Amino acid sequence: MAGPMEGLPVQHGGSTSTPRQIPVVDYLVLGDEPHLSARQCRSCGALYFDRRNACAKCFAAEFTSSRLANTGRVRAFTFVHRVKRPFVSAIVDLDGGGVVKANLLGFETPEDVAPHVRVALTTFVVGTDDDGTEAIAFGYKRLGKTA
Amino acid sequence: MAGPMEGLPVQHGGSTSTPRQIPVVDYLVLGDEPHLSARQCRSCGALYFDRRNACAKCFAAEFTSSRLANTGRVRAFTFVHRVKRPFVSAIVDLDGGGVVKANLLGFETPEDVAPHVRVALTTFVVGTDDDGTEAIAFGYKRLGKTA
């Protein structure tokens, strides 16, 4: 149920007519299977989305990258009003570890969002710059729904 | 020796052709004999130019106004460069009490400013607003010189 809030689904693949795309944040990996990639502390396994100076949990300074699951459960959410384009923000506990904040897509009312409802990652075009490059964001839709 | 830095001398008096004038700060009193007026602590006599909550010296909260002398001695100065219109700033110890910061007028070089040279207050137009009101500032010239 892609509503107007979600933007358009992304066309992936090597077609020459596909515009250049760039992820809105560097922890979103595009390609055939868009997914999130976290920095993972080599010492304690803590996951981070940002560029790191050290691990906030164990103070070690070496990181590797870790591919996170595209599915998870909604831990918390809010419908944000009083903004030009209202949206649904959520915190998602990913299957297998990792927590992420993003928009929920396809939920029309707060009552729609069952406690800990299962969701899956989806990507969409969120803007285009003057070179025609598309910025790709990610969000979560109810698991099982097609984008 | 009014140079270009000093602006024009102020015409005081009741002539109908005189534009409305306003002092650049409220402790400059215009009129026939322009002078500075300080807030004076009723308890300890400390002098201030600003609106007060209490006395910083003795903590009392009652003030009266005190007319300060128009003459004094230069305690310190600097020639300020790297600005659109270079100027001479000085700290002046007023005769009979009170210390004020203002521009020195009519001093061409640092060597001109003898230690603790005696100076006298003068006023000048520093700008005119869209209603034709003139802002009057004050500065100090060598004592004895006419504006």
Next chain:
Amino acid sequence: MSSEDIWIIGAAMTPFGRFADKDLIDLAAEAALGALSDAQISMGDVGVLALGNVYEANSHNGQRLQKQIGQTGIPVFNVVNACATGATAARVAMLSIAAGESDIGLAVGVEKMGKMGMIGGAARPREEKKVYAASGRYGSVIRPEGILGTGTMPGVFAQAGMEYAFRHGVTPTHFAKVAQKNHAHSVLNPLAQYRKEFSLDEILNAEMISYPNTLPMCCPTGDGAAAVVLVSGAKLKTLGLDVRRRAVKISAAVMTSDPWTETDQVQPDVNTLTRLAADRAYEQAGIGPDDLDVVELHDCFATAELLHYDNLRLCDPGGAGEFIDSGAPWRDGRIPVNVSGGLLSKGHPLGATGIANLFEVTAHLRGEAGQRQIEGARVGLTHVIGLASACAVHILEAAPR
């Protein structure tokens, strides 16, 4: 009256609201002079000044205040810790006393927010970049607010509330009841920014800001200041009978920050650091939640207050919904919470808040809270939390009578 304890001997706050004709230092001076007068001392007696302010943090307001009320050469600390800024100033003054560097300290919190609208509610417009380029620690090409969820204060506290709702089954009505209570309490507080009662229906049906918080469930912005005068126990012994009788003991003073948690990396965790601070404070004071007669906690949003019932151990684990349903945190309930009206009605000038709640509890413990007095209050707790992230909990006790 141990020599090692620290006591509040003076407390004052300005009314909270919008004061276009007063500058930041007018507000700070009013609170500071009020607290000094309440303590029957002058600036000449003060050995350390700590000033908390957020929005003009690098204007050196402590020294600007000295210039208006007394320049005595004492050390001045300007501090900032978001909504815990005022409490942080109080903590610095306490540290100076506990370290033996001064025996009387003045802590002032002040903020002039004017009509900013709701805290963190306004997403500032930004010039659109012509060409996307990754920048910052997340390699962002555009501002993520609204695209990758929300990081605004209303959004953060709304989500924190819904996390609790998912776990413990509380409903929007439970959250709304918090606002109903605090607005009702505010009617008795002449210092509160708003003093208007709302029905539960009015609150639930008001403009939605960030679900489940509607407008009356969000604190307003405003101007105000608060100040406390603190002394060592040793110094207190040398002061007059009236000062000693009205002195309020600081039985616990704890400040914490966020320990690492997994979720904290994507949204500030408002619970863990509050729990840490509360548990340490109870231990320091040697009392438990059941001993509290009055609590002023950080209800920046209605959802926050409900969580903090649980975080401060005022209710059974997971039982915050039942706690508000039972009426326990109302002024005639078992543990009156935010009888000042709380941030929701009293207002929340950021830098002032942490000291204003010390003022409020002090007023009750002295029996001087006027119409809103909680009769016989002997022990009280204050709590503030600022993101991201600082939490302060103080436990205060009335002087032995």
Next chain:
Amino acid sequence: MSSEDIWIIGAAMTPFGRFADKDLIDLAAEAALGALSDAQISMGDVGVLALGNVYEANSHNGQRLQKQIGQTGIPVFNVVNACATGATAARVAMLSIAAGESDIGLAVGVEKMGKMGMIGGAARPREEKKVYAASGRYGSVIRPEGILGTGTMPGVFAQAGMEYAFRHGVTPTHFAKVAQKNHAHSVLNPLAQYRKEFSLDEILNAEMISYPNTLPMCCPTGDGAAAVVLVSGAKLKTLGLDVRRRAVKISAAVMTSDPWTETDQVQPDVNTLTRLAADRAYEQAGIGPDDLDVVELHDCFATAELLHYDNLRLCDPGGAGEFIDSGAPWRDGRIPVNVSGGLLSKGHPLGATGIANLFEVTAHLRGEAGQRQIEGARVGLTHVIGLASACAVHILEAAPR
């Protein structure tokens, strides 16, 4: 090694300069991790964090730093005190230790100023008002800078210098000699922002900024951070031999603000609060100026350093001119001053400065200052002053050998 003393067991600073590719927290993290590593401890051992920063004071940089190097729930104090900001952070960590609330503290000072130009040198353009109306505490109708004298930093310190010149007969050449010395010293300091020697003539004939200070007599703006790890004497006794051997004792720590003076009302008085702080520090440490082997003082402008020779009692009263003429403050002189290059060459990232001078003196007292080492240094003094106004003086002593 009294249990009541406080010791530096770790110190680090980043190079000072312009680092467009590093954000504020990168700089703070580099200094903090460097100091922790130097102290042979980790964030897990630290009981209190104090962070000083001026330009982004309300960004809660202490907590932002924690998120990058270790979130352990400890109290975090964000402080600001103009150019004394870093020293103020160090003082807060010391207070926490002296109060018994923690036994290891981390104090970090950081600033990212980029290419702002000279400190306070740029008068910001302002939209001209259409209709004059008095506003503010002086009832001003236009911005007074340039009309009623100058209040910029170069102007304030130039006038302070000329006040001394009028009283004691020093000349522009005396002031220029200060800059000559500090630039010469900087050549030996790999951490300095500039490492270029100037002849006296070059300095005197350089672009005049604010008479008598020419460009090389004014400190640059820049980016940088510094950090120290502080411990209680009791804790130090439990640490390893190597840590104890390299520990530096804080024999005196004093912070002051402006006491009321008549001139202070129109221009910050940079002398009185420095004299107050120095005199108290000598008393606390039980030593005098003649005992000092190395001094890092606040030479934001060349004029300032000359005044502070007198304020810190390094020379006879009124004798600052003779003092610099005699070569006494050169690195091979009687009391080496600013052997780091001082603010004039080492740089002055505001929040970092007060801790960077603790780092510098610590390096000398440990015998680890490399090429610029003052051989056999056992006692040193640091001094910073920020307007308006905070001054901090610390006296450090090498561990007994």
